[in-house]
Amino acid sequence: MRVVIVGAGVVGITSAWRLAQDGHEVTLLERHDGPGEETSFANGGQLSYSYVAPLAGPGVMGKVPGWLLRRDSPMRFRPVADPAQWRWLAAFMRACNAATSEATTRKLLRLAFYSRDLMQAFVASEGGKSGAGTDFDFARRGKLIVHRDGDAFESARRLLDYQASLGCEQQALDREACVALEPALLGIRDEIAGAIYTPSEEVGDCHRFCLSLARLLQQQPGVSMRFGTSVQGLVQEGDRISGVRTASGVVPADAVVVAGGIGSVPLLRPLGVRPLLWPLKGYSITVPLSDGGRAPHISITDFANKIVYARIGNTLRVAGMADLVRGGARIDVERVGTLVTQTRALFGGIVPDIPLAQLQPWAGLRPATPDGLPMVGPSRLRGLWLNLGHGALGFTLAMGSAGLLADRLAGRKPAVNAEEFSAARA
Template sequence: MRIAIVGAGVVGMTSAWRLANDGHEVTVVERHDGPGEETSFANGGQLSYSYVAPLAGPGVLSKVPGWLLDRDSPMRFRPSMDPSQWRWLLAFARACNASASEAATRKLLRLSFYSRDLMQAFVDRPDARQEGGGFDFARSGKLIVHRDAAAYESACRLLDYQASLGCEQQALDRDATVALEPALAGIRQGIVGAIHTPSEEVGDCHRFCVSLAHLLQGRPGVTLRFGTRVTGLVRAGDRVTGLRTDAGDIRADAVIVSGGIGSVPLLKPLGVRPMLWPLKGYSITVPIRQGVLAPRISVTDFANKIVYARIGDTLRVAGMADIVRGGVVIDRERAQTLVTQTRAVFGDVSHGADLDALQPWAGLRPATPTGLPMIGESRIRGLWLNLGHGALGFTLAMGSAGVLADRMAGRKPVVDAEDFSAALA
């Protein structure tokens, strides 16, 4: 089958990898000059398979007023006149209950564990370790650090439930937390405890996309068309038959749209309206100087919703979920918050470096209200979607590609594909 994929972020590139391995002719079309140049470029770097609970949860709505009044809060909201924003917000509010959150978490965990298995199979390949210089993949584990006793006790109560879903975790007190990750010694007195998950991983998402491109380039039947803008979808009767680009039309038996939030205007002329909204996130990348005590385990500051991941010889710091317009223009105040928090937690790790030296970045995470991505064929024949992974694109990409490839081949997916079909437009 001839398959055209829109978007060369981590979701598009893993889809191309999986489908090419199934023997399909695959063409990837990307407006940037290389893969992983947008939302996948400088994300948090954590492959956080055990922490996939959706943003919509039973306690979220009560926290929103306080977040909106705090300049440094994990979330910001700027209302617009766009009815799509309000449609998304209403659906998000309806999903903020315990039963919906628990159901979504179970579905996401099944997909994330499948994704973990596929990622392990990938990194075990000799060519994957060699091509493109790798992507600083490491199974470093993860610590969710709590400063509030009530929040920590709540997390401890969830351990048995998480274990029933396949998570392997343990609760640590203050001393055990600092003993495991000495770089946290500077905030020792503020730590109540932490939840440790040894199996969590890290990697450079952009370099992962580049590695996939290296492996795919030159393979018979695979074409990577970078620097090419998709201007529309070609439709004949009741099905999509290809792409219209600024370099000419591309014929295809099936089209997969994996272009993140940019997929919304592309799909609109066909009457396909996926319920997506961009959650704007920020990161900084801190070079780790010789002799500085930097964390080796991934750390999530639960109170501030900021993640710290050691990727090679850098520390990636990421956070925020801003429901705003304005594209990827960097709000320097938000990026500076990451600098301030990093210095408060790890002291000298970023000492003397100004904001520009820390490579501030912003990306638009394409999120569904429920947190469940859309994986499958739309109501228009030949038009497939692999969209809406929010902040979990890197974590879920391999599993999503596996589900998509199975559905396109008529195979029964390892996880229940219907779990991710409800939101399909």
């Protein structure tokens, strides 16, 4: 089958990889000069399979007023005169209840564990091949969710049995055990109420993962990657999509997979396909580790501040924030400054006194659905497939979503319940 994929971020390029493995003739279209150059470029780096609970949770709405009053809050909201934002917010508020959040978490965990299996299989099969070029600093480092508030920690402890019933392997640690496991936290020892430890969580450089897949795809017969190619629209013939229109002409297709993140919304709108997506703008810095001994080896999530820390090679990736704003991926210096301040507060002088530009500040627009469930599969138009809406979990869920997409396109029974991630919602 001739398959054209729009978008070469981590979701699009993993889709290309899985479909090429199935023997399809794959054409990948990307407006940038290489893969993974937008939201996938400098994300948090954590492959956080056991922590996929949606942003829309039962306690979120009560925290929003306090967050909006803080300049360094983990969430920022600026209303705009756009009905799409208000539709998204209305659906988000409807999802902020325990029943919906728990159901969503169960679905996401199934997809995340499937994604973990596929990622580990990929690393095992491709990582050991001479010249494969799959080095993206993949490592199983484990993860600590650090709580400073005793009530929040006790709430997390009570969830351990429930999480275990869903397949998570976790344990609660008191402050002494937490610091013994990760000595880099010694500086805030007295502030720690406890932590939840998951030894199986992994890390990797998402951008370099995309580059690795691109190198492997170059070796696959029937694969064409067209970087620097802007998509102008999709070709519709009746109720069927038959190709993709670019500046250099139409690329014909038996199936078109739209995996272009938040940029997919205006592309799909003329077809009457309106996925309910809104960008959650996130930020990161990448700290060079001249003295690696003082940096954490285990991935850390500061629960109160919603900031993640992941050692990737000889750097520490620090990421966080969820800004529901307009304005593209422009870097907000104040928000990036918060990441610098919080990192210094948590790990002492680990951030060198260097210009901010040398910390590689980054901002990305994470395409989120209100309930946190991505849309993977066929749309209501024949030949049009979607792989969208992964929010902050794009790296974590990419391989699983690509596997689900490939199974559905091939007519195989999917490894996870496809209806739970139906693209018909668009």
